Amino acid sequence: MGSQWCWSPAARGLITLSSNASYYVHPWPAGDSEDFLTHKIFQMEQLLSWKGTCSHKDPGDKGDMARLSRATQIRERRESLRSPRYLELYIVADHTLFLTQHRNLNHTKQRLLEVASYVDQILKTLDIQVALTGLEVWTEQDRSRVTPDANATLWAFLQWRRGLWARRPHDSAQLLTGRAFRGATVGLAPVEGMCREESSGGVSTDHSELPIGAAATMAHEIGHSLGLSHDPDGCCGEAAAEQGGCVMAAATGHPFPRVFSACSRRQLRAFFRKGGGACLSNAPDFGLLVPRARCGNGFVEEGEECDCGAGQECPGSCCLAHNCSLRAGAQCTHGDCCARCLLKPAGAPCRRAAGDCDLPEFCTGASPYCPPDIYLLDGTPCARGRGSCWDGECPTLEQQCQRLWGPGSRPAPDACFQVLNPAGDAHGNCGQHSDGSFVPCAQRDAQCGKLQCQGGEKSALVPHTVPVDSTVRLGSREVTCRGAFVLPGAQLDLPDLGLVESGTQCGPQMVCQDRRCQNATFRELELCLIACHGHGVCNSNHNCHCAPGWAPPSCDKPGFGGSVDSGPVQPERLSHTLSSTAQDTFTLAVILSFLLPLLLGASLAWCCCRHPGPCLQQCLWGSRRDPVCSGPKDHPRRDYPLSSIQPTELGLTATGEPQPLELCQSPAATLRSLCPVAKQVKSKSPDPVSGER
Structure with missing residues (x-):
């Protein structure tokens, strides 16, 4: 039985018939017209014409973008529903790429859209x-310097990106150039640079005839920004070589990679746990998406109640995929603040604090998404005073040494930095020039x-680094200093490997930035802390995050803690301390309820032994008083009915503070009972908590 296929004028993309049969459809030739009448269908094996690499001397190729198995897709969609992350991507085409597209702006934009679509497919495997x-598209001239030197091109673009972010906020900017970089390098990105003002971006060459090749390189470089290094040998067990291998492979000679290895996933989890990539937790501004809004793109835009992407990706029965509307009774489809199609209550925790410099967030009760990820303001002391918060992280020399050399590593004495780094060689430097020569550090920047x-x-x-040991004299003894040297031709897409990270303390009120030790008075932090009245810390929006017991925005009134940015804190979280007091009281009451009958029984037994006969009846029922049973006259017996014994209860006022209770005489009976005091007793104000979350 034959099949008839009907193509739209500009159909393009992937067709996957099985794990071993994948085809790529593309209009041919591109030409200047938008009405493509001819298409070509390539087998994946036919795409192995380009030879290049991002970092290795023995380059391979990248090919297939075939989808994962359905079971894998379902599992990963389920994980995505629990913790969605969004990468707000901004792509720039340089002037050379515009020229290679025959100065056709529409064709250039279409190519960038295709690259972004394939990058999205790859990164979805990481949720x-x-x-x-x-x-x-730079149609007239380049806005930043683009040269065959990948490193110089990268840092020039990242400098230009700072101005871009001010006018168009985004998480990562990627430059796609039509130039070829020197050597075999096709891409470059700072490791763990995601969400950082000075390093959240990368550069890639458009090295292949089809846009899927550039997309594979761009996804690889974004992986480096997310803290992923190249996969060591034997790490990629998720995909065989003939299936494309793994995205972070150092070199391949097979179809385009489609999955990330288990090693990459572990690195990504570690990156997120320590507070990296905080900006990916924020839901994007759907009004800024490119291209224009449509049902089925996975983003809830104006006029839509839900949008879970392709129809087969809709979770459960919350959303009607054909018109992007919620089913009857449903409030949401996915998000950290959505559970079983219903919004979680206000104050429900939705994002834990990751590391010393992060802050927790709570559901608002009105949105399925967790509030934007907020962290401590730059300059806040962290790591017990050994570091200062910087872009939501706490960079310390000790942490960086252990990341490079493992547990047990520690920073070398200051003499190692002061003697070796001004030399400007493999043993010590402040980076490299475009020609590969080392940059000596100024003494103050050592x-x-x-x-x-x-x-x-x-x-x-x-991987691909070797230790470089040096010896310096410290007083009357010699100490060994160890640095890391990157092997020539390896890891070229990870610049500045082995250098001290930006934000690391380099002296009193001094931090490293752009490989210079710069003054950091953190005046904004000082002013913000004054506004918090000593009862909170300052977040990255320059607002107070109040300690439990104090209310935002100024932490000068009783409340539940938190900030205006992080969502309302559940009252139950604050009342945990109060409830523990009530629990202690309740426990005491339970103990007494057991002890009192025992004491009563012991008293009766004593009475029976001392005064048997009629006196027993009198002691039991109290029908009449008898001198024998009443005890000595100078110590009259106080007879309280058992019904008057009640467990103590704590009442809560409107402010959530415990209301004092005292024993008072009931006007209607002779029994004593518990009742609140008439006079308000001012409770002790909460102890100031600075820096506590």
Whole structure:
């Protein structure tokens, strides 16, 4: 039985018939017309014409973008529903790429859209959805310097990106160039640069005839920004070589990679746990998405109640995929604040604090999404005073040494930095020039150059690096300083490997930035802390995050804690301390309820032994008083009915403070009972908590 296929004028994309049969459809030739009448269908094996690499001397190729198995897709969609992350991506095409597209702006934009679509497919395997928030084509001239030197091109673009972010906020900016970089390099990105003002971006060459090749490189570089290093040998067990291998493979000679290895996933989890990539937790501004809104793109835009992407990706029965509307009774489809199609109550925790410099967030009760990820304001002390918060992280020399050399590693003495880094060689430097020569550190910047450590493993944990040991004299003894040297031609897409990270303390009120030790008075932090009245800390929006017991925005009135940015804190979380007091009271009451009958029984037994006969009846029922049973006259017996014994209860006022209780005489009976005091007793105000979350 034959099949008849009907193509739209500009159909393009992937057709996957099985794990071993994948085809790529593309209009041919591109031409200047929008009405493509001819299409070509390529087998994946036919795409193996380009030879290049992002970092290795023995380059391979990248090919297939075939989808994962259905079971894998379902599992990963389920994980995505629990913790969605969005990458707001801005892609720029340089002037050379515009020229290679025959100065056709529409064709250039279409190519960028295809690249973004394939990057989205790749990153979805990490539960990260790409939200394309901007496209830019440099039609007249380059806005930043683009040269065959990948490193110089990268840092020039990242400098230009700072101005871009001010006018068009985004998470990551990627430059796609039509130029070829020197050597075999096709891409470059700072490791763990995601969400950082100075390093959240990358550059890639448009090296293949089809856009899927550039997309594979761009996804690889974004992986480096997310803290992923190249997969060591034997790490990629998720996909065989003939299926494309893994995205972070150092070199391949097979179809385009489609999955990330288990090693990459572990690195990504570690990156998120320590507070990296905080901006990916924020839902994008759907009004800024490119291209225009449509039902089925996975983003809830104006006029839509839900949008879970392709029809087969709709979770459960919350959303009607054909018109992007909610089913009857449903309030939401996915998000950290959505459970079983219903919104979680206000104050429900939705994002834990990740690391010393992060802050928790809580559901608002009105949105299925967790509020934007907020962290401590730059300059806040962290790591017990050994570091200062910087972009939501707490960079310390000790942490960086252990990441490079493993547990047990520690920073070398200051003499190692002061003696070695001004030399400007493989043992110590402040980076490299475009020609590969080393940059010597100025003496005042020596603490911001090559990371000098001691102890740890014999070899570095980062692939393709070797230890470089040096000896310096410290007083009457010699100390060993250890740095990391990147092997020539390896990891070229990870610049500044082994250098001290930005934000690391390099002296009193001094931090490293752009490989220089710069003054950091953090005046904004000082002013903000004054506004918090000593009862909270300052967040990255320059607002107070109040300690439990104090109310935002100024932490000067009783409340439940938190900030105006993080969502309302559940009252139950604050009352936990109060409830523990009530629990202690209740426990005491339970103990007494057991002890009192025992004491009563013991008293009766004593009475029976001392005064048997009629006196027993009198003691039991109290029908009449008898001197024998009443005891000595100078110690009259106080007879309280058992019904008067009640457990103590704590009443809560409107402010959530415990209301004092006292014993009072009931006007209607002679029994004593518990009742609230008439006079308000001012409770002790909560102890100031600075820096506590």
